[in-house]
Amino acid sequence: MPQITFLLPDGGTQTLEAGDAPTVMHLAIRHDLPGMPAECGGQLACATCMVDVPEDWRGRVPEASPDERDMIEDRIGSLPEGRRLCCQIAVTPALDGLVVRIPERQG
Numbered sequence: 046m047p048q049i050t051f052l053l054p055d056g057g058t059q060t061l062e063a064g065d066a067p068t069v070m071h072l073a074i075r076h077d078l079p080g081m082p083a084e085c086g087g088q089l090a091c092a093t094c095m096v097d098v099p100e101d102w103r104g105r106v107p108e109a110s111p112d113e114r115d116m117i118e119d120r121i122g123s124l125p126e127g128r129r130l131c132c133q134i135a136v137t138p139a140l141d142g143l144v145v146r147i148p149e150r151q152g
């Protein structure tokens with residue numbers, strides 16, 4: 046069962062068992078993590094599920110689609126390295142140990 050660690054906007058940390066969560070966003074929502082409104086429920090329509098993936102994980106997380114990249118850029122006006130919409134990151138065993146940071150603001 047993959048474990049995923051969230052670095053929270055207030056400086057705290059939560060490490061969670063992914064269980065049957067289909068995406069990193071679903072895992073965050075199920076545990077009511079702060080700073081993750083995920084308003085569209087994973088439909089790639091809100092860009093309020095942003096996380097930052099640290100450099101050492103970027104090659105191991107599947108790449109963002111052009112639509113995901115566009116959504117982020119439209120929301121914040123830039124595309125920072127490692128910035129992702131975590132509803133688009135499917136939970137797989139390969140992500141065991143993943144760390145993501147929830148930004149202070151979702152846009």
Ligand code: FES
Pocket residue numbers: 070083084085086087088089090091092093094130131132133
């Ligand atoms: S939850 Fe809306 S784009 Fe991810």
